[in-house]
Amino acid sequence: MRAVRLSWPASIARHALLVSTATLVLAPVVWMVSLSLKPPGEIFRASFTLLPEQWYAIENYTRAIAVAPLPRFLANGVLVCSTILLCQIVVCAPIAYALAKLHFWGRSATFGLVLVGLLLPHQVVALPLFVLCWKIGILDSYAALVLPFVVSPFGIFLFRQFFKSISDDLMHAARLDGYSELGIVFHIMLPLARPAVIAFSILSISSHWNDLFWPLIAVRTEELMPPALGVITFRNEEAGSDYGPLMAGAAIIMAPLVIAFLAAQRWFVDGLMLGSMK
Structure with a gap:
C-alpha cells in the first residue's frame, strides 16, 4: 500500500497535535518522578525546577518501601492480573472462535450482546457484582478481585476480528488430523494470533x-490489596503530607x-492494527 504524503501544513498540524497530546499525557508522570527525587523543602517551593538541588531519591524510595508493604502490593497485583488474564484468554478465545468460524443459530445476536457489553462501563454492574460476591461468600478474597473480570467483551471482540482473518483451510486440515474444536483454538488459532494476544x-x-x-x-484486608488500592493505604498512614515517599511509591508501582x-510495543501495535483490518 502506497503511503499518503501530507502537505507541509497538514504535517506540521499533525506533529503539533501529537506533541501536545504527548505532553499532556507525560506531564503528570514527569511531575511525579521529579517530586520523588526532592526533599520536602523543595517540593513545596513556589518556583518549580525539574531536577532537585539536593538529591533525596534514596531517602524517598527507601521510606516508600519501609512505610507501606509495597512488595506485597506488587505481588498481589502480579497474582491478580496474571490470573485474570489467563482466565480471560481461556474463556474468551473459544467464544471468539465460535463467533468467527462456526455457524449456529443466534450467532449475530450473540455478537450484538458482546458489542453491548463493550458499551457498558464496569461501574454500571458493580452493585449486582457486589451482591453476587456477597451471596457466594467471596468478598475480601482474591476470588472477589478475579471473578468479575473473567469474561471480557473486548477480548472476545479483538480475538474474533483476528480469527476472521485466518483461512478456513487451516481448520479443515486440523479437523482431518483429528483436532477437536477446542484443540484448534488453543493449538492453532491462539499461536497464530500472538500479536492479538x-x-x-x-x-x-x-x-x-x-x-x-x-x-x-471488594477487599478490606491490607494483605489482599492490589497496587492502586495500596497507594491509598500508604497515603493515609505515616507518609501524611510527605509527598516525596508517596510519589516514590507511585513511581515504583507504575514502573512494571x-x-x-516498552518491551512489547511492536506486538501491541501489530495486534491492534491487524484486528482492525477486518
Whole structure:
C-alpha cells in the first residue's frame, strides 16, 4: 500500500497535535518522578525546577518501601492480573472462535450482546457484582478481585476480528488430523494470533493493575490489596503530607507497566492494527 504524503501544513498540524497530546499525557508522570527525587523543602517551593538541588531519591524510595508493604502490593497485583488474564484468554478465545468460524443459530445476536457489553462501563454492574460476591461468600478474597473480570467483551471482540482473518483451510486440515474444536483454538488459532494476544494482555494487565474502583469495594484486608488500592493505604498512614515517599511509591508501582509496554510495543501495535483490518 502506497503511503499518503501530507502537505507541509497538514504535517506540521499533525506533529503539533501529537506533541501536545504527548505532553499532556507525560506531564503528570514527569511531575511525579521529579517530586520523588526532592526533599520536602523543595517540593513545596513556589518556583518549580525539574531536577532537585539536593538529591533525596534514596531517602524517598527507601521510606516508600519501609512505610507501606509495597512488595506485597506488587505481588498481589502480579497474582491478580496474571490470573485474570489467563482466565480471560481461556474463556474468551473459544467464544471468539465460535463467533468467527462456526455457524449456529443466534450467532449475530450473540455478537450484538458482546458489542453491548463493550458499551457498558464496569461501574454500571458493580452493585449486582457486589451482591453476587456477597451471596457466594467471596468478598475480601482474591476470588472477589478475579471473578468479575473473567469474561471480557473486548477480548472476545479483538480475538474474533483476528480469527476472521485466518483461512478456513487451516481448520479443515486440523479437523482431518483429528483436532477437536477446542484443540484448534488453543493449538492453532491462539499461536497464530500472538500479536492479538500480546496486545490484549497489555491492555488487560494495565487496566486491572490500575483499577481502584472495584478493589476498593471488594477487599478490606491490607494483605489482599492490589497496587492502586495500596497507594491509598500508604497515603493515609505515616507518609501524611510527605509527598516525596508517596510519589516514590507511585513511581515504583507504575514502573512494571512501563517496562512491559516498552518491551512489547511492536506486538501491541501489530495486534491492534491487524484486528482492525477486518
